[in-house]
Amino acid sequence: MTDRLLSFVQHPFGRRIARALHLPQPVRLQRRMDATSDRELAGRSVLTIAPGSVGPMPSLLAAITALGGGAAGDAPIQTLAIDATGCRDIAALRALFEQAQFAVTRLAMNARVLALTSAAMGDAAEAACAQAVNGFVRALAKEIGRRGATANVLVLQEGAASAESLAGALRFFGTDRSAYVSGQVLAWRKTPEAVTHETMTHETTGRAPRSRVALVTGAAGGIGMATARRLALDGLRVLCVDVPAARQPLEALAADIGGALLAADLTASDAVDELIDAIRRLGGLDVLVHNAGITRDRTLARMAPADWDAVMAVNLTAILTIDARLEAAGLLNDGAREICLSSISGIAGNAGQTNYSATKAALIGYVAARAIPLDARGGTINAIAPGFIETAMTRRMPLMVREAGRRLNALKQGGTPADVAEAIAFLAAPGARPLTGQVLRVCGQSLLGA
Structure with a gap:
């Protein structure tokens, strides 16, 4: 079934008409529909930020490297990974605002944003700040959607931040396989190793x-x-x-x-x-x-x-x-x-x-x-x-x-x-x-x- 508006606004003349009539101007989404590979981030420019922390979790950086992701440098950012596990006070939320604001100006069309927060709660103030990240990312997702970009949150339970675990998440949420998934907040738990068909070699x-x-x-x-x-x-x-x-x-x-x-x-x-x-x-x-x-x-x-x-x-x-x-x-x-x-x-x-x-x-x-x-x-x-x-x-x-x-x-x-x-x-x-x-x-x- 053809979305005629989507096709129409891909042309400069169509975009001008749609803009004049205040019509939506959807961006054609980039999608991945091939077999899953070990290096899902290969060829993608990746930026990692960590508001409220000294730096991103080493396991997150290791996961990105294992999947073939490259540092964004001066290139438009195709995957933005936000380590927000340190957002536990108002100052950290201010850092989130500042760092994300800078990164958003560099986002590529069809970019993917994945934020990681912590399920471990301290006092009520820390819980409030952790929850604030969810609202922040959901609102951000609605802002960047006009560029075909998406943003999602994974709430990490204790022990769920290993490099292998985060790689499993990034294969989907950090790539164009998640082109139509946005604004989601999901719990990402620690799982014990189990000898099943999928792990037996x-x-x-x-x-x-x-x-x-x-x-x-x-x-x-x-x-x-x-x-x-x-x-x-x-x-x-x-x-x-x-x-x-x-x-x-x-x-x-x-x-x-x-x-x-x-x-x-x-x-x-x-x-x-x-x-x-x-x-x-x-x-x-x-x-x-x-x-x-x-x-x-x-x-x-x-x-x-x-x-x-x-x-x-x-x-x-x-x-x-x-x-x-x-x-x-x-x-x-x-x-x-x-x-x-x-x-x-x-x-x-x-x-x-x-x-x-x-x-x-x-x-x-x-x-x-x-x-x-x-x-x-x-x-x-x-x-x-x-x-x-x-x-x-x-x-x-x-x-x-x-x-x-x-x-x-x-x-x-x-x-x-x-x-x-x-x-x-x-x-x-x-x-x-x-x-x-x-x-x-x-x-x-x-x-x-x-």
């Missing part, structure tokens, strides 16, 4: 490691198809699942990425039996992406019981049933990554979507509770909450509603299925283990639910 086991296996539901189009393709780029064997009516695109996808497929309606009990058998043949799951979902939009007063039941069955009941069956069969491998597709409608609500909003809010509660038992086995579970994404579903919206969805965010444009797929690939990667039980919004810092 040929040397430790005496045999070559097998490929990780992923399941993606709703894989025949939109976000699901983009996710299956993206996970395959990282070397995963993907089981692509969708309804029988989507068999043709499902077969084409599975053939293209070298994956497996199952055409089945997962709301049917016999279909879940088929799914369990298919997963057993693949040796269990290492990544589980619950993407399938439907809408049946009507105001509550006019909603038919069948519309309520259909949305509940696909968006919630099927997920609970599949997970329960996987646990009972022992098919969710240690160290597994589970990702549930929620929505900003589950955070803010949306008129005419009481059924849809209820199911998407339910998933937020689900991942928060399920994170605890999965953590004991080295696993994680998180929710992705997309905003306005250019898909067949949003194409059916009325024109003015569609335009409002595109523009009511800091980047003044809709996201793409690839933006969501990149976020899923990040959460599915070993380096994202410090993140669990949380909601990652892929919404361009949407004003809805902000």
Whole structure:
């Protein structure tokens, strides 16, 4: 689906007209959609500042170096890393203002800003100053969004600031893989080393490691198809699942990425039996992406019981049933990554979507509770909450509603299925283990639910 305004303002004549008419002037976003590499920051100019501290954490500098990041020098800054763990008093906040103000004047178009704060609280004054950083970065994200730039915050729990841990964060938040993720504040925790499939090597086991296996539901189009393709780029064997009516695109996808497929309606009990058998043949799951979902939009007063039941069955009941069956069969491998597709409608609500909003809010509660038992086995579970994404579903919206969805965010444009797929690939990667039980919004810092 073409965003005509985005295309129009890429030309000088179009920009002049848009400026004269006070229309939004979105910047075309730079995106990364290739396989993850060990040197994700290679070729990027990086500046690190540390207000309130003698200097940046050595582990942060080590992570940047390991990922191939180069000092910005006099070049425009493409990645700005803010070590704000020392912002514990008013003087430190003043230093944040001064150093960030200087850095912002040098930010490149499509720059990425990542701030690190500390979860360790002292007295009330220190807690206030630490929280101030969150508000500062969220406001900054709205200011720099007009340049296609983003800003996010990770709140480091005690012991979570190792070079390896921070490298896992920078691979996503410090690069163009997070092009449509902005204004987010997420807890980044310390994680114990666990011997799982992803850490076991040929040397430790005496045999070559097998490929990780992923399941993606709703894989025949939109976000699901983009996710299956993206996970395959990282070397995963993907089981692509969708309804029988989507068999043709499902077969084409599975053939293209070298994956497996199952055409089945997962709301049917016999279909879940088929799914369990298919997963057993693949040796269990290492990544589980619950993407399938439907809408049946009507105001509550006019909603038919069948519309309520259909949305509940696909968006919630099927997920609970599949997970329960996987646990009972022992098919969710240690160290597994589970990702549930929620929505900003589950955070803010949306008129005419009481059924849809209820199911998407339910998933937020689900991942928060399920994170605890999965953590004991080295696993994680998180929710992705997309905003306005250019898909067949949003194409059916009325024109003015569609335009409002595109523009009511800091980047003044809709996201793409690839933006969501990149976020899923990040959460599915070993380096994202410090993140669990949380909601990652892929919404361009949407004003809805902000």
